[in-house]
Amino acid sequence: MRGMRTSENERLFHAARALLPGGVSSPVRAFGSVGGTPRFLVKGRGSRVWDADGNEYVDYVGSWGPLILGHAHPEVVRAVQETAAQGLSFGAPHPLEVALAEAVRRVYPVLERLRFVNSGTEATMSALRVARGFTGRDHVLKFRGNYHGHADGLLVEAGSGALTFGRPSSAGVPEAYAGLTLVGSYNDPEALEAVFAHHGENIAAVIFEPVVGNAGVIPPKPEFLAALRRLTREYGALLIADEVMTGFRLAPGGATERYGLEPDLVTLGKILGGGLPAAAYGGRAEVMAQVAPEGPVYQAGTLSGNPLAMAAGLATLQALEREPGIYDRLEAYGARLQAGLAEVLTAAGVPHTINRVGSMLTVFFTEGPVGGFEAASKTDTAAFRRFFHALLEGGVYWPPSAYEAAFVSAAHGDEDLERTLAAARRAFA
Ligand code: PMP
Structure with a gap:
């Protein structure tokens, strides 16, 4: 997906910035800490979202938590x-x-x-x-x-x-x-x-x-x-x-x-x-x-x-x-995502700690362990930016801040995991 088209996102962001502080209605959406053009998301189905240029992403933001069943259930x-x-x-x-x-x-x-x-x-x-x-x-x-x-x-x-x-x-x-x-x-x-x-x-x-x-x-x-x-x-x-x-x-x-x-x-x-x-x-x-x-x-x-x-x-x-089995599925996907990302980062020699509780997960770019705020703030934000943009380019919408949780939904499945890990591999290749 390299060279993904973003001209409509850029046009919208330009117009938005003239009217809304930071071009957004809530600060983290502005991509301030990762840089680049925020995506204007216009459609969602299950685990996937689409931006104003028609690009499709596996979504790990889920509207910052509400969408445990996935988009447009x-x-x-x-x-x-x-x-x-x-x-x-x-x-x-x-x-x-x-x-x-x-x-x-x-x-x-x-x-x-x-x-x-x-x-x-x-x-x-x-x-x-x-x-x-x-x-x-x-x-x-x-x-x-x-x-x-x-x-x-x-x-x-x-x-x-x-x-x-x-x-x-x-x-x-x-x-x-x-x-x-x-x-x-x-x-x-x-x-x-x-x-x-x-x-x-x-x-x-x-x-x-x-x-x-x-x-x-x-x-x-x-x-x-x-x-x-x-x-x-x-x-x-x-x-x-x-x-x-x-x-x-x-x-x-x-x-x-x-x-x-x-x-x-x-x-x-x-x-x-x-x-x-x-x-x-x-x-x-x-x-x-x-x-x-x-x-x-x-x-x-x-x-x-x-x-x-x-x-x-x-x-x-x-x-x-x-469907109480949803919680087992969330746990299972979360565990596979955690293990898969850990394998990719270990193979690339990138220091990391992945904290996960059920369907909430954060990759900290530090040796860890991360058991408190002090340790969390040691995460390497430059490494995170690289990770974030490789994912975005690879069609994966990860939370645009090093200090946020990624959210798994009941709609995430094998293809989502494959796409996520492939994009993560390219980040540190
Ligand atoms: N408490 C916690 C634990 C939160 O995560 C948030 C939002 N992320 C809030 C309160 C505030 O909620 P809202 O954004 O709906 O005002």
Whole structure:
């Protein structure tokens, strides 16, 4: 596929840049860290996507996680079409909200009650508000390298050391606000102990990614998970598992099921909306009783629980429920992809560590092991760029950043794997 035609993508990107910051509606899409022209994707079927020039790719982005069934799954598309024909939005309760909430509860018993919102950002932001309302405390703890959306209080990261008061990682976030966010070190139970010893009485909630996907894939250490639960209970803080990425992906009941977690609150998104904007936060009934109109914590949304998003999410969860073997297939493809890429990189003498949990995978271009944010940040970004562009040229759409997870869908199969490995071989030939 060398010399692939991209003139229409280039024309569109030129026009887009004049109107949209970076030419995009969300930063990573701009190919800023890998260079080159972003592809304007106009069609998807199963594991494949097509760009505005008609080039076809094996897709490992899957809209950044939602498309666990692959693109344009017939049942999901039909559900959306049938629902749309009845009207797009009412701003009133809808039967599909009840159906989707019930489907969520079947696989996530910890979500005794939940509230639908439109994005993962809203879900985490609202979950923290509820935790603050419930506990009457102001501080929250997050971990360096974990991403929970772009709400002000969550766009903070640590300086050096195990813990600092959060500093904004974006202009426009007031220091005073970021100062209410403590930042800890992921996978470090001793550091966590120290944070709680100093600040435990003031911490309303700890929010964490149960498998990190946003610094590349980093699996959790069991001791870390255990310490999170023990210390939050001991100090009366709520534990919020941010499963926006892992929910319904790592098991029907996400990381909560896979690792036997007992969070007080869970945030969901991505797969929950089946490719349309839907997310949710929920958990213990007494905590969710804080939410308006039942309780004093206000949170609302014009399009929340939108019937189209509920329909897409419900059709997706029903397909997963009907065919539990999907999770074995995701695991099997993920394992073959991991082994195949490792073989290619080893043969080429390229230092690498491939972290994978189920259908989430990251190739770190470093010896590893990669068990935390520090190690992840050692990845050789130049090697990643080479890998990324060889894949793109070879008809494989890999996430355009060294610190993202690649997502496998139920639609990926043998031909996809062959094409992926052939392209990877050319990267370091
Ligand atoms: N939490 C996690 C763990 C995420 O991965 C993301 C998005 N990648 C978010 C929250 C934010 O979700 P959204 O982009 O829908 O606002």
